[in-house]
Amino acid sequence: MSLEQFKNRNVGTQNYKKLDLSHSPSSGWGEFKQVVSRTFKPELFVGLWVTLREMGNALLGGKMHTTQYPFEKLPISPRYRAIHEMLRLMESGNYRCIGCGLCEKICISNCISMETRYDENQRKEVSKYTINFGRCIFCGYCAEVCPELAIVHGQRYETASEQRASFSLFEDMLTPIDKLNLQQEYQGFGAISPNADDNIKKTPLAY
Amino acid sequence: METTILPEVTALGVIIKAILILAIIAAIAGFGTFIERKILAFMQRRLGPMYVGPYGLLQLIADGIKLFTKEDIIPQHANKVIFAVAPAITAATAFIALAAVPVFPDFTIPFVDIYVPSIASDINVGILFVLGMMAAGLYGPLLAGMAQANKWGIIGSARTAIQFLSYEVVTGLSILAPIMMVGSLSFVDFNDYQTDGLWMVVYQPVAFVLFIIAGFAETNRTPFDLLEHEAEVISGYATEYSGLRWGMFFIGEYANMITIGVVASVVFLGGYNDFWIFPGWFMIVAKIAFSFFFMLWVRAAWPHVRPDQLMWLCWKVLMPLAVVNVIITGIVMMLV
Numbered sequence: 001m002s003l004e005q006f007k008n009r010n011v012g013t014q015n016y017k018k019l020d021l022s023h024s025p026s027s028g029w030g031e032f033k034q035v036v037s038r039t040f041k042p043e044l045f046v047g048l049w050v051t052l053r054e055m056g057n058a059l060l061g062g063k064m065h066t067t068q069y070p071f072e073k074l075p076i077s078p079r080y081r082a083i084h085e086m087l088r089l090m091e092s093g094n095y096r097c098i099g100c101g102l103c104e105k106i107c108i109s110n111c112i113s114m115e116t117r118y119d120e121n122q123r124k125e126v127s128k129y130t131i132n133f134g135r136c137i138f139c140g141y142c143a144e145v146c147p148e149l150a151i152v153h154g155q156r157y158e159t160a161s162e163q164r165a166s167f168s169l170f171e172d173m174l175t176p177i178d179k180l181n182l183q184q185e186y187q188g189f190g191a192i193s194p195n196a197d198d199n200i201k202k203t204p205l206a207y
Numbered sequence: 208m209e210t211t212i213l214p215e216v217t218a219l220g221v222i223i224k225a226i227l228i229l230a231i232i233a234a235i236a237g238f239g240t241f242i243e244r245k246i247l248a249f250m251q252r253r254l255g256p257m258y259v260g261p262y263g264l265l266q267l268i269a270d271g272i273k274l275f276t277k278e279d280i281i282p283q284h285a286n287k288v289i290f291a292v293a294p295a296i297t298a299a300t301a302f303i304a305l306a307a308v309p310v311f312p313d314f315t316i317p318f319v320d321i322y323v324p325s326i327a328s329d330i331n332v333g334i335l336f337v338l339g340m341m342a343a344g345l346y347g348p349l350l351a352g353m354a355q356a357n358k359w360g361i362i363g364s365a366r367t368a369i370q371f372l373s374y375e376v377v378t379g380l381s382i383l384a385p386i387m388m389v390g391s392l393s394f395v396d397f398n399d400y401q402t403d404g405l406w407m408v409v410y411q412p413v414a415f416v417l418f419i420i421a422g423f424a425e426t427n428r429t430p431f432d433l434l435e436h437e438a439e440v441i442s443g444y445a446t447e448y449s450g451l452r453w454g455m456f457f458i459g460e461y462a463n464m465i466t467i468g469v470v471a472s473v474v475f476l477g478g479y480n481d482f483w484i485f486p487g488w489f490m491i492v493a494k495i496a497f498s499f500f501f502m503l504w505v506r507a508a509w510p511h512v513r514p515d516q517l518m519w520l521c522w523k524v525l526m527p528l529a530v531v532n533v534i535i536t537g538i539v540m541m542l543v
């Protein structure tokens with residue numbers, strides 16, 4: 001194959017549409033005509049109309065874009081990996097974690113530390129469980145490996161705090177017992193966001 | 208016009224009016240910044256300031272506190288005296304210009320029965336005085352830019368000179384035609400000329416458009432905001448300014464916007480004459496408010512021009528148009 005052929009990237013059939021760009025005028029008379037036509041074209045007023053229409057849309061048509069962030073929040077994707085949550089069993093209200101230690105083992109940044117012991121019923125109980133969020137990289141392995149769906153990633157993405165201990169104790173991550181009925185089951189890693197339908201736009205299939 | 212009961216111009220009355228104008232216009236000019244942010248936000252489908260006070264109304268106070276308490280920095284190599292005086296020039300000339308424009312029809316204060324001519328001083332060269340004062344206001348940016356030992360400031364003041372040289376001719380020539388028709392330079396005469404007849408804009412549409420364009424350049428508003436266009440010259444002449452001095456530039460700019468609104472209303476749009484069922488004071492407030500809104504509207508809609516485009520526009524398009532307009536007006540006046 002010769003180099004010429006190799007360089008030719010126009011394979012297939014293209015159907016480009018050339019924009020109708022007018023040529024810049026060459027004579028003085030042409031420039032004058034351009035000035036006159038631009039002066040009396042209503043383009044500037046089209047711009048004014050568009051801004052006014054959008055103002056009407058925003059004020060009367062309810063098309064305001066602003067989300068007043070600390071007070072209003074947009075829903076985030078269930079795939080988002082924010083601060084962890086420890087879930088409870090719906091029936092008994094007990095925490096789901098069985099103290100198997102898989103999450104501690106798989107954690108690639110070694111930031112989960114836990115201690116377990118037997119309680120009086122010879123049942124394994126978690127006596128200490130912390131995640132060091134200074135080291136956690138939010139990879140999600142702990143949630144993936146957990147056999148009981150006990151540790152999951154929640155939706156708390158606002159992690160500015162005076163000390164990271166305010167997120168990382170077992171009690172902080174555990175669903176509060178009185179909010180048990182509000183506990184959300186983890187959708188899984190392939191879940192779509194709740195407002196996914198609104199975000200779908202029509203795009204052409206063929207390009 | 209026979210002089211019947213011309214009210215006495217007392218020193219006390221003038222002082223009271225001056226203080227009132229200063230206080231009210233300064234307040235409105237400050238409030239204008241809030242209005243501007245709100246209107247621009249709505250036009251971009253945003254909410255604008257919302258958190259300080261109901262609908263962000265107290266944002267103004269928060270900004271004021273911020274401006275007052277900011278450290279006043281004077282750069283090391285700046286010419287300190289000129290640097291300090293320049294903002295005062297802008298603010299002061301803007302308010303001095305307002306002394307000679309009539310805002311309301313003359314009225315009588317109820318109960319005490321005092322007749323008040325609402326113009327602070329009806330000088331017979333009112334229109335020249337106002338335009339001259341607003342032109343002198345440009346010394347503020349010019350000196351500020353040169354005094355601050357900063358390249359952006361220098362560019363800003365160079366652009367001030369360009370702008371000044373461009374629009375000032377157009378302002379003068381465009382307003383010459385109405386002056387020829389009225390035969391006076393006093394704003395009160397302008398207003399009275401339109402009492403019975405049509406508005407001046409009907410006779411002089413070209414002059415009106417030219418004056419509005421030049422007014423945008425004069426107040427340094429968006430299609431012609433060359434002096435401090437952030438995207439190009441940081442903040443132009445105001446680069447080194449902070450705190451209260453910077454605030455004075457802004458008060459001056461907004462006061463100038465109001466002045467241009469008043470001049471356009473009185474000279475071209477029928478002034479404070481009654482219109483249909485609306486009383487004069489309402490009409491002029493509505494007109495000034497609309498012209499203020501129009502300036503914000505244009506800012507939201509139109510891009511701004513380059514300095515060379517401004518000079519091209521003013522010298523090659525607007526000035527010939529203004530001259531032709533003056534000549535045609537003269538010929539028509541001779542024949543009729």
Ligand code: SF4
Pocket residue numbers: 106107108109110111112131135136137138139140141142143
């Ligand atoms: S998300 Fe990853 S780094 Fe963080 S605790 Fe879980 S396994 Fe460890």
Ligand code: SF4
Pocket residue numbers: 096097098099100101102103104142145146147148149150151
């Ligand atoms: S993997 Fe799940 S069940 Fe096992 S210790 Fe971790 S959180 Fe508890």
